Amino acid sequence: xxxxxxxxxxxxxxxxxxxxxxxxxxxxxxxxxxxxxxxxxxxxxxxxxxxxxxxxxxxxxxxxxxxxxxxxxxxxxxxxxxxxxxxxxxxxxxxxxxxxxxxxxxxxxxxxxxxxxxxxxxxxxxxxxxxxxxxxxxxxxxxxxxxxxxxxxxxxxxxxxxxxxxxxxxxxxxxxxxxxxxxxxxxxxxxxxxxxxxxxxxxxxxxxxxxxxxxxxxxxxxxxxxxxxxxxxxxxxxxxxxxxxxxxxxxxxxxxxxxxxxxxxxxxxxxxxxxxxxxxxxxxxxxxxxxxxxxxxxxxxxxxxxxxxxxxx
Amino acid sequence: xxxxxxxxxxxxxxxxxxxxxxxxxxxxxxxxxxxxxxxxxxxxxxxxxxxxxxxxxxxxxxxxxxxxxxxxxxxxxxxxxxxxxxxxxxxxxxxxxxxxxxxxxxxxxxxxxxxxxxxxxxxxxxxxxxxxxxxxxxxxxxxxxxxxxxxxxxxxxxxxxxxxxxxxxxxxxxxxxxxxxxxxxxxxxxxxxxxxxxxxxxxxxxxxxxxxxxxxxxxxxxxxxxxxxxxxxxxxxxxxxxxxxxxx
Numbered sequence: 165x166x167x168x169x170x171x172x173x174x175x176x177x178x179x180x181x182x183x184x185x186x187x188x189x190x191x192x193x194x195x196x197x198x199x200x201x202x203x204x205x206x207x208x209x210x211x212x213x214x215x216x217x218x219x220x221x222x223x224x225x226x227x228x229x230x231x232x233x234x235x236x237x238x239x240x241x242x243x244x245x246x247x248x249x250x251x252x253x254x255x256x257x258x259x260x261x262x263x264x265x266x267x268x269x270x271x272x273x274x275x276x277x278x279x280x281x282x283x284x285x286x287x288x289x290x291x292x293x294x295x296x297x298x299x300x301x302x303x304x305x306x307x308x309x310x311x312x313x314x315x316x317x318x319x320x321x322x323x324x325x326x327x328x329x330x331x332x333x334x335x336x337x338x339x340x341x342x343x344x345x346x347x348x349x350x351x352x353x354x355x356x357x358x359x360x361x362x363x364x365x366x367x368x369x370x371x372x373x374x375x376x377x378x379x380x381x382x383x384x385x386x387x388x389x390x391x392x393x394x395x396x397x398x399x400x401x402x403x404x405x406x407x408x409x410x411x412x413x414x415x416x417x418x419x420x421x422x423x424x425x426x427x428x429x430x431x432x433x434x435x436x437x438x439x440x441x442x443x444x445x446x447x448x449x450x451x452x453x454x455x456x457x458x459x460x461x462x463x464x465x466x467x468x469x470x471x472x473x474x475x476x477x
Numbered sequence: 478x479x480x481x482x483x484x485x486x487x488x489x490x491x492x493x494x495x496x497x498x499x500x501x502x503x504x505x506x507x508x509x510x511x512x513x514x515x516x517x518x519x520x521x522x523x524x525x526x527x528x529x530x531x532x533x534x535x536x537x538x539x540x541x542x543x544x545x546x547x548x549x550x551x552x553x554x555x556x557x558x559x560x561x562x563x564x565x566x567x568x569x570x571x572x573x574x575x576x577x578x579x580x581x582x583x584x585x586x587x588x589x590x591x592x593x594x595x596x597x598x599x600x601x602x603x604x605x606x607x608x609x610x611x612x613x614x615x616x617x618x619x620x621x622x623x624x625x626x627x628x629x630x631x632x633x634x635x636x637x638x639x640x641x642x643x644x645x646x647x648x649x650x651x652x653x654x655x656x657x658x659x660x661x662x663x664x665x666x667x668x669x670x671x672x673x674x675x676x677x678x679x680x681x682x683x684x685x686x687x688x689x690x691x692x693x694x695x696x697x698x699x700x701x702x703x704x705x706x707x708x709x710x711x712x713x714x715x716x717x718x719x720x721x722x723x724x725x
Contacts, residue, residue: 343579343582347574348574348575348576350574350575350576351573351574351575351576354573354574354575355573358573
């Protein structure tokens with residue numbers, strides 16, 4: 165863009181060229197709205213394809229809104245020459261036999277859960293992916309390992325979650341190298357929230373929990389594509405979250421042992437899969453402690469069912 | 478206008494504009510910084526103020542945040558720009574990272590800014606050297622110095638500006654563990670260092686301190702005067718002792 169040739173920030177160029185900027189800006193917005201409207205009318209594979217939109221285009225968009233995406237002094241953004249080109253072909257999921265009008269959400273049907281306790285954070289997720297009434301997969305990995313001491317959960321669009329969290333991993337690593345210390349959970353979640361906020365209203369679907377341990381102790385933040393970012397002690401996200409809340413709320417105490425907390429998380433997800441049609445598969449359990457995260461267990465829901473229901477007989 | 482590069486290499490590998498900028502720094506008034514154990518001290522030589530001028534507006538020591546401050550030597554106008562950018566960056570960092578800046582971070586930011594100006598079209602380097610002092614959130618005191626080329630180093634004690642060499646030599650001789658043992662001692666060391674080069678004593682010295690978990694404090698001229706008289710008394714006592722030793 166012209167302003168880069170002149171080595172001045174976009175905002176200064178924009179203020180110096182009000183008319184040209186305004187025309188370009190409004191034309192871009194009209195084009196964007198048109199694109200997002202047409203995409204949202206298409207079916208599953210196209211929902212995935214919208215994630216495969218050329219991200220260099222998206223980067224330009226964020227520039228045109230005056231956010232210096234590539235130029236924050238913290239160095240957190242991509243450099244202008246650093247075009248992120250991410251094209252996922254819609255190879256996952258079924259073909260869109262359901263017709264063009266059905267807007268199929270991948271992974272809102274899910275249950276993910278995380279809570280803090282004295283020994284860190286427990287993260288428990290199910291592993292079912294549904295497309296309408298079709299179970300697309302029972303073995304989805306809904307916990308993304310950002311780095312050895314940070315975890316992110318996945319709810320909403322699978323591509324959105326995994327892409328942005330991998331991008332977050334890149335930013336966290338750069339932060340670590342620049343500042344010679346690990347990034348805090350607050351800062352990592354803030355980076356993610358700021359990144360997706362630039363795309364607010366453009367159809368991103370992501371509800372993630374960033375969990376980790378930093379010098380302030382255990383950290384748990386809920387970040388979503390609406391721009392919410394909240395710190396908390398307990399979050400459950402997805403269609404089965406209400407059932408999970410019921411179990412965790414009644415069993416959560418600060419002085420749980422690691423074993424008890426894992427069992428609580430496992431039980432909560434199991435109950436959610438029992439009642440919610442869109443959750444199931446296996447329960448993946450992680451524990452985040454001061455040394456980092458550990459994968460505690462992966463158990464099939466049916467096995468848990470026998471384990472819990474057997475004594476009742 | 479933006480096409481001509483001003484800072485280009487000379488045949489023998491020097492960046493002359495940067496070196497000229499360093500010359501400009503050497504013409505500025507002296508600033509000295511000392512890192513104590515629980516205190517960091519900044520002292521500057523105050524240029525004599527004209528009769529009608531308001532003294533308050535001639536400030537060479539500026540707070541960048543609650544826990545960091547800096548003094549500079551060189552072109553005051555350039556310094557103003559750098560200080561503004563640094564202040565904004567301190568708050569930006571608080572917003573995105575939810576933590577106050579470390580002294581090293583803000584120094585690195587200022588140094589990167591300066592370096593950018595040595596490698597841009599149509600711009601000249603900043604003509605200032607800065608002494609940045611403060612405490613990190615874990616309580617360690619820090620002192621950094623930057624110069625127009627964009628490099629930065631950590632120091633235990635340093636001086637910049639006019640006669641910086643003399644002051645630095647004085648500090649090298651007198652900076653010992655005992656000389657910075659208490660806060661007062663550290664302040665007195667800074668004053669002593671400045672008195673080496675400042676003409677008329679306490680009136681032309683401006684001093685600022687940061688103590689751990691406290692914000693920047695500018696010492697009033699009365700306090701400086703008392704400390705100066707203390708120092709002069711100590712000097713006399715030293716001279717007396719030496720005389721007695723010689724006579725015996």
